[in-house]
Amino acid sequence: MSDNHLRLGVNIDHVATVRNARGGAYPDPLRAAKLAEEAGADGITAHLREDRRHISDADIDGLMEVLSVPLNFEMAATDEMQKIALRHKPHAVCIVPEKREERTTEGGLEVAREENKLAHFIAPLRDVGCRVSIFIAADQRQIEAAHRIGAEVIELHTGAYCDAFSEGREDDAAWELEALRQMSTFAHSLGLEVHAGHGLTYDTVMPIAAFPEVRELNIGHFLIGESIFLGLDPAIREMRRLMDVARA
Numbered sequence: 001m002s003d004n005h006l007r008l009g010v011n012i013d014h015v016a017t018v019r020n021a022r023g024g025a026y027p028d029p030l031r032a033a034k035l036a037e038e039a040g041a042d043g044i045t046a047h048l049r050e051d052r053r054h055i056s057d058a059d060i061d062g063l064m065e066v067l068s069v070p071l072n073f074e075m076a077a078t079d080e081m082q083k084i085a086l087r088h089k090p091h092a093v094c095i096v097p098e099k100r101e102e103r104t105t106e107g108g109l110e111v112a113r114e115e116n117k118l119a120h121f122i123a124p125l126r127d128v129g130c131r132v133s134i135f136i137a138a139d140q141r142q143i144e145a146a147h148r149i150g151a152e153v154i155e156l157h158t159g160a161y162c163d164a165f166s167e168g169r170e171d172d173a174a175w176e177l178e179a180l181r182q183m184s185t186f187a188h189s190l191g192l193e194v195h196a197g198h199g200l201t202y203d204t205v206m207p208i209a210a211f212p213e214v215r216e217l218n219i220g221h222f223l224i225g226e227s228i229f230l231g232l233d234p235a236i237r238e239m240r241r242l243m244d245v246a247r248a
């Protein structure tokens with residue numbers, strides 16, 4: 001893979017959302033994950049929430065068993081989730097906020113205020129070989145704190161940019177995009193690997209994919225929604241194509 005390759009992590013949470021709407025086994029998130037691999041996903045992302053509203057513990061067991069590409073395990077910074085991650089040792093662990101008080105105003109994890117706690121929380125995960133990523137707003141203070149606690153990766157929250165775009169607030173979208181651009185450069189200058197995600201669609205992915213410092217995008221909801229119309233394989237391949245065009 002070339003150095004310029006932008007990885008695509010496909011988030012399969014919302015296959016589980018649909019399954020759980022009825023209970024039972026269909027649609028199967030593991031089948032979606034294998035299909036995503038075949039369609040060119042470089043990784044699979046799944047968020048085991050404290051309330052288990054979509055992905056289940058059994059889904060994580062299954063993903064660890066069947067995947068040929070790396071699993072990016074998203075979780076809140078809780079003791080329960082830490083135990084699960086230490087048991088599975090996924091390739092990557094992305095720490096995300098689940099409760100209001102864990103969030104910054106922009107919606108990423110509040111790292112600056114919780115620096116000591118988070119530094120202690122991620123140390124054992126790094127010790128067992130997980131790449132620890134912090135889901136964070138495009139905010140210099142939070143990025144500096146993520147660097148200080150020993151994270152190797154930050155994932156920039158693209159939700160505010162995508163919301164502004166989809167609501168037709170062009171100036172806000174341009175402003176959010178510029179903040180993401182500047183902060184991806186800043187994080188890279190600290191030696192952090194930069195990922196991005198949340199709310200990305202065919203209409204919003206290209207400007208982010210064009211940032212040279214961004215190494216990975218994690219995309220779920222739009223792709224699972226689009227697969228209703230196109231099928232999962234073509235939906236993912238189209239996202240991959242747009243990312244490649246933007247990158248070139």
Ligand code: PXP
Binds near residue numbers: 013047
């Ligand atoms: N990255 C992170 C850290 C997330 O929490 C999510 C949503 O679970 C995503 C990316 C994917 O966002 P979306 O489903 O809106 O594409």
